[in-house]
Amino acid sequence: MMQPLFGVYGASGCGRGVMPLARMQLQKLGISADSLVFIDDNPEAVNVNGHPILSYRSFLERKATERYAVLAIANSKVREQLASRCANDGVRPWTIAASNVVTMDDVNLGAGAILSPFVTLTSNIHIGQHFHANLYSYVEHDCVIGDYVTFAPGVKCNGNVVIEDHAYIGAGAVIRQGRPGRPLVIGCGAVIGMGAVVTRDVPPGVTVAGNPAKPLVRG
Ligand code: UDP
Numbered sequence: 001m002m003q004p005l006f007g008v009y010g011a012s013g014c015g016r017g018v019m020p021l022a023r024m025q026l027q028k029l030g031i032s033a034d035s036l037v038f039i040d041d042n043p044e045a046v047n048v049n050g051h052p053i054l055s056y057r058s059f060l061e062r063k064a065t066e067r068y069a070v071l072a073i074a075n076s077k078v079r080e081q082l083a084s085r086c087a088n089d090g091v092r093p094w095t096i097a098a099s100n101v102v103t104m105d106d107v108n109l110g111a112g113a114i115l116s117p118f119v120t121l122t123s124n125i126h127i128g129q130h131f132h133a134n135l136y137s138y139v140e141h142d143c144v145i146g147d148y149v150t151f152a153p154g155v156k157c158n159g160n161v162v163i164e165d166h167a168y169i170g171a172g173a174v175i176r177q178g179r180p181g182r183p184l185v186i187g188c189g190a191v192i193g194m195g196a197v198v199t200r201d202v203p204p205g206v207t208v209a210g211n212p213a214k215p216l217v218r219g
Contacts, residue, residue: 008070009056142183190205192213193208
């Protein structure tokens with residue numbers, strides 16, 4: 001009997017971290033791990049961690065009732081390109097959430113997210129498409145997060161913060177809370193260095209680091 005096919009797109013570090021979560025999610029639904037593969041455009045092996053790595057073409061050619069893919073690649077611009085490729089080919093976005101993720105009230109999470117173990121999303125939060133929240137990250141109340149935003153492990157995003165599309169927040173960064181009606185805003189494509197303490201708005205495209213976080217001047 002034909003089955004749906006599920007892919008973790010990207011067979012490198014990010015993808016190998018997501019695969020076990022994807023497997024557990026399917027297990028709970030009673031779906032066999034045979035329906036779960038990696039997809040990679042530049043595979044370094046035919047198999048990794050017990051799953052075949054297929055080219056995107058072979059993923060499309062495998063017989064299946066429906067196809068789902070989670071984009072497990074940290075680079076948000078790549079995710080955006082792959083999302084439109086998948087949409088054109090009828091491959092549906094797949095959201096993966098670890099079983100111990102905590103989600104409170106009125107969390108609106110866009111398609112294709114990856115929520116790693118120990119992630120917490122508290123109340124009244126809006127998050128766009130293809131969000132990555134890596135291990136132990138949290139998003140506090142009343143935050144608005146755009147599309148293709150990436151949190152490395154241990155990001156502390158406090159309340160009333162706006163994070164625009166394609167921003168990247170490095171490991172262990174702390175973002176100070178904003179105020180109702182006057183959120184702290186991290187602009188589109190901004191990069192927050194690991195361990196940064198962000199106390200004020202970050203303009204679009206700017207990289208900041210340090211405590212308090214300041215724009216990085218390359219020497
Ligand atoms: N990749 C891909 N298609 C693309 C871009 C990247 O299949 O258009 C794959 C690439 O071959 C690699 C993975 O995605 O296996 C990205 O791995 P990398 O170690 O650069 O990043 P991470 O896993 O940390 O996101």
